[in-house]
Amino acid sequence: MSLATIYREIRSDIKGIENRLGQVITADQPILTEASSQLLNAGGKRMRPILVLLASRYGDRYHEDVQKTAVTLELIHMASLVHDDVIDDSDIRRGEQTVKARWNNRIAMYTGDFMFSKALKVAAEIEHPQIHQILSYTMKEISLGEIKQIEDQYNWNQNIRNYLLRIKRKTALLLAVSCQLGALAAGASVAICRDLYYFGYYMGMSYQIIDDVLDFVSTEEELGKPVASDIRQGNVTLPTLMAFQNHRVAEQLIRLLEIPEKTPEDWSKVIQLIKESGSIAEAEAISTRFINKAYRILERMPHAKVTKQMERIADYMSKRKY
Numbered sequence: 393m394s395l396a397t398i399y400r401e402i403r404s405d406i407k408g409i410e411n412r413l414g415q416v417i418t419a420d421q422p423i424l425t426e427a428s429s430q431l432l433n434a435g436g437k438r439m440r441p442i443l444v445l446l447a448s449r450y451g452d453r454y455h456e457d458v459q460k461t462a463v464t465l466e467l468i469h470m471a472s473l474v475h476d477d478v479i480d481d482s483d484i485r486r487g488e489q490t491v492k493a494r495w496n497n498r499i500a501m502y503t504g505d506f507m508f509s510k511a512l513k514v515a516a517e518i519e520h521p522q523i524h525q526i527l528s529y530t531m532k533e534i535s536l537g538e539i540k541q542i543e544d545q546y547n548w549n550q551n552i553r554n555y556l557l558r559i560k561r562k563t564a565l566l567l568a569v570s571c572q573l574g575a576l577a578a579g580a581s582v583a584i585c586r587d588l589y590y591f592g593y594y595m596g597m598s599y600q601i602i603d604d605v606l607d608f609v610s611t612e613e614e615l616g617k618p619v620a621s622d623i624r625q626g627n628v629t630l631p632t633l634m635a636f637q638n639h640r641v642a643e644q645l646i647r648l649l650e651i652p653e654k655t656p657e658d659w660s661k662v663i664q665l666i667k668e669s670g671s672i673a674e675a676e677a678i679s680t681r682f683i684n685k686a687y688r689i690l691e692r693m694p695h696a697k698v699t700k701q702m703e704r705i706a707d708y709m710s711k712r713k714y
Contacts, residue, residue, distance in 0.1 A: 395708045398701050402445050405459075409441045412463045416510050427491045427503040431470055434488050440465045440570040443592060443705065447574030449698040450584045457518045457577040464515045464527065465570050471507035472534055472562075474500050479542060480625050484617045523573055530569050537561025546626035548649055552633055556597070563603075564596030587689050591702065594686035599709040601679035604629035605672055606712075608663060620663050623649075630678065634671030641669045683710040 399406070417428035441462035448458040474491050476482070478500045483493035492500035508531070515527055540558050544550055571592035575585045606615065607622050608631055615621075622629050636642045648654070648662050666672070686706050693699045 395704060398442070398704060402442065405445050406438060406441065408459060409438070409462050409466065412459065413466060416463065416467065416514060417507065419506065423495070423499065424503060424506050427495060427499055428507060430494065431474060431491060431503075434485065438466060439705075439709075440469050440566060443567065443570040444574035444577070446698055446701050446705070447571045447580075447588050448578035450575050450588070450695060451578030451580035453578055455578050457520060457523070458574065460514055460518050461523065461573045461577045464511045464518070465566065465573070467507050467511035467514065468531060468534070469566055471504040471511065472538070474504035474507065475538065479538060480621075480627070482617065482621070518577070520577065523576060526569055526573060530565055533561045533565055541627060544628065548628060548636070548646060550628050550633060552630070555628070555630055555633055559597060559600040560593070563600040564593050567596035567599070568592035584693070587693060591686050591689040594682045594689065595706050595709050598679045598682040598686065601630055601675055601682070602710060602712065605631055605675050605679070608666060609672060620659065623662065624659065630675040631666055631671045634674045635666045635669040638669040638671065641665045679710060
């Protein structure tokens with residue numbers, strides 16, 4: 393079963409979520425509607441709503457809170473992307489201009505805030521106190537992840553534990569709660585909701601590590617942004633952290649990174665050193681350990697068809713090439 397097959401099977405549900413998102417982001421201020429619509433129409437695989445929809449099949453998939461939960465989580469995700477682009481000074485996302493590039497930082501920040509407020513408005517329609525508590529916690533943790541990333545910029549002396557906590561907050565947590573809340577909104581059992589949370593968490597950690605690897609090994613055309621954009625912006629990811637542990641290259645790498653005005657040749661040397669250090673393979677091995685934990689969660693899940701669909705999602709998230 394391919395990812396495309398899964399999309400076809402839930403196409404009508406995804407279409408309903410897309411329509412609801414389009415309605416929700418309409419504002420009295422035309423610039424907010426236009427900026428929000430730009431991000432919505434830029435594409436994306438809607439992975440979080442898909443996880444909500446699939447997880448709901450462990451319970452009552454037709455419960456009205458399922459769609460509201462999916463829309464809320466996608467709005468939170470979109471808002472965090474807009475803010476991320478301001479923090480990272482990114483002009484390109486998915487091969488298209490970012491909101492901050494087309495307008496400015498102020499409009500981008502207001503657009504992100506607007507989307508967060510709309511997420512809260514939709515969430516208020518969900519009649520399930522535990523979902524509200526989890527959403528509140530998630531938004532707090534995402535914000536802490538952003539703050540921690542700012543604090544750690546250009547800090548080459550980081551440890552892997554801090555990195556793992558940061559990617560949990562910035563990426564894995566939202567995928568984890570997408571799985572958890574989809575089941576919770578559908579009335580699934582406590583055990584299923586718990587297992588789905590950890591499935592999403594392990595998958596999300598693997599996903600982000602692969603994303604950080606691809607930042608070094610893919611092309612600008614495949615990434616839709618410059619190669620090695622993270623390290624250029626001072627964001628230290630796992631391949632760089634692992635390279636620092638290689639004493640043969642660490643000193644050269646630090647010396648290059650501390651050059652105030654780096655030339656394209658300097659950046660080429662940085663990227664080459666990281667690739668030659670063996671850190672790419674080491675990061676991929678850590679990603680594999682996380683995704684294997686996700687697969688082991690699925691081994692004890694019921695309902696063969698939806699569990700197989702979850703497995704295909706995990707395959708895609710951990711093995712993608714761009």
